[in-house]
Amino acid sequence: MTSAARGWASGSPDTSWPTGKGWPREGGEGGPRITDTSLRDGSHAMGHQFTVEQVRSVARALDEAGVHVIEVTHGDGLAGTSIQYGFSRTPEMDLISTAAEVCERARIASLLVPGIGTVNELREAAERGTQIVRIATQCTEADISRQHFEIAKGMGLEAIGFLMMAHMREPAFLIEQAKLMESYGADCVYVVDSAGALLPEGARQRVAALKDALECDVGFHAHDNLGVAVGNSIAALDAGTDQLDGSLRGLGAGAGNAPTELLAAVLDRMGVNPGLDVFGLMDAAEYVMAPFMPFQPFPDRDAITIGYAGVYSTFLLHAKRAAERYGIDPREILVELGARQAVAGQEDWILDVAIELARNKEKEGVA
Numbered sequence: 001m002t003s004a005a006r007g008w009a010s011g012s013p014d015t016s017w018p019t020g021k022g023w024p025r026e027g028g029e030g031g032p033r034i035t036d037t038s039l040r041d042g043s044h045a046m047g048h049q050f051t052v053e054q055v056r057s058v059a060r061a062l063d064e065a066g067v068h069v070i071e072v073t074h075g076d077g078l079a080g081t082s083i084q085y086g087f088s089r090t091p092e093m094d095l096i097s098t099a100a101e102v103c104e105r106a107r108i109a110s111l112l113v114p115g116i117g118t119v120n121e122l123r124e125a126a127e128r129g130t131q132i133v134r135i136a137t138q139c140t141e142a143d144i145s146r147q148h149f150e151i152a153k154g155m156g157l158e159a160i161g162f163l164m165m166a167h168m169r170e171p172a173f174l175i176e177q178a179k180l181m182e183s184y185g186a187d188c189v190y191v192v193d194s195a196g197a198l199l200p201e202g203a204r205q206r207v208a209a210l211k212d213a214l215e216c217d218v219g220f221h222a223h224d225n226l227g228v229a230v231g232n233s234i235a236a237l238d239a240g241t242d243q244l245d246g247s248l249r250g251l252g253a254g255a256g257n258a259p260t261e262l263l264a265a266v267l268d269r270m271g272v273n274p275g276l277d278v279f280g281l282m283d284a285a286e287y288v289m290a291p292f293m294p295f296q297p298f299p300d301r302d303a304i305t306i307g308y309a310g311v312y313s314t315f316l317l318h319a320k321r322a323a324e325r326y327g328i329d330p331r332e333i334l335v336e337l338g339a340r341q342a343v344a345g346q347e348d349w350i351l352d353v354a355i356e357l358a359r360n361k362e363k364e365g366v367a
């Protein structure tokens with residue numbers, strides 16, 4: 001469906017000031033489906049330390065505020081708990097069950113990265129309450145997702161493709177990859193700005209290209225490393241995106257995601273609130289999420305470098321730790337990783353690069 005067909009791009013949003021009562025306003029249908037990924041992308045920022053109580057309170061608040069989909073898993077997807085990606089404090093299956101138990105309307109999604117999660121975890125997740133699987137590959141490697149889509153569809157799950165690091169390829173290339181996912185059974189394919197490196201025009205072009213080429217839905221997932229996560233989401237909306245991701249307070253990798261409460265307010269202002277309780281989400285961000293966040297993700301100098309150099313957002317905390325250990329500036333590691341075009345799964349390069357940079361420094365100091 002094009003944005004014009006939705007009837008909002010050219011419509012006139014209500015510009016009256018909010019009273020806090022009666023939101024969402026009547027007649028605001030037609031906006032995108034919202035997936036909140038606080039309990040999955042946010043797991044990166046939490047160092048994968050979510051507790052059952054935290055997941056229960058966040059899922060309940062999101063459900064009550066009308067969020068359509070809540071994603072729950074380790075930050076790197078099913079079975080992500082490992083020395084490479086960080087160990088989960090609580091088994092993710094328990095977190096999935098907890099979220100599923102408290103949600104009355106929202107559907108539960110789980111991320112699966114082929115090569116990390118397997119069909120065994122997917123089966124167990126579905127038994128625990130996962131109804132939607134989001135299958136994530138590097139945007140050049142959609143062909144490795146065939147089996148995963150076929151198995152997910154065979155299990156009766158909704159299956160969504162996640163083309164990660166989408167800034168690295170032009171729209172025409174992404175179309176081919178998205179078509180592969182669609183041919184495997186994807187119900188939706190996402191343009192995923194994993195590095196938060198896209199600017200609004202880049203987001204718009206990529207989403208518009210997929211909307212033109214695919215029959216299935218298209219989604220957009222933003223990171224805020226360059227401070228334009230919400231702007232990029234609006235551009236994606238303008239290009240006709242059917243689904244958008246957010247997280248409360250932006251809790252997510254790098255500088256975080258588009259804050260769900262901010263998306264809700266903006267969508268409402270645009271006259272396309274898809275049923276979200278704007279004030280309820282603000283309260284959830286402020287009173288449920290903020291009190292237990294270890295820090296507020298923000299485009300600080302290291303996160304900006306991630307967006308600027310086009311590096312996978314989840315590398316941020318790993319690079320900071322390595323930089324501290326070897327006494328170097330995290331930005332040097334990130335810039336080198338960007339130059340090497342490192343992608344998800346190449347976390348081991350972070351240490352390699354840190355050691356190499358430290359050795360070079362030592363040599364320079366000796367010479």
Ligand SMILES: C[C@H](O)CC(=O)C(=O)O
Pocket residue numbers: 041075076077113136164165192193194195221253313314344
């Ligand atoms: C596995 C990643 O964290 C998926 C994601 O959210 C992204 O690439 O961005």
Ligand SMILES: [Mn+2]
Pocket residue numbers: 041194221223252253
């Ligand atoms: Mn992400």
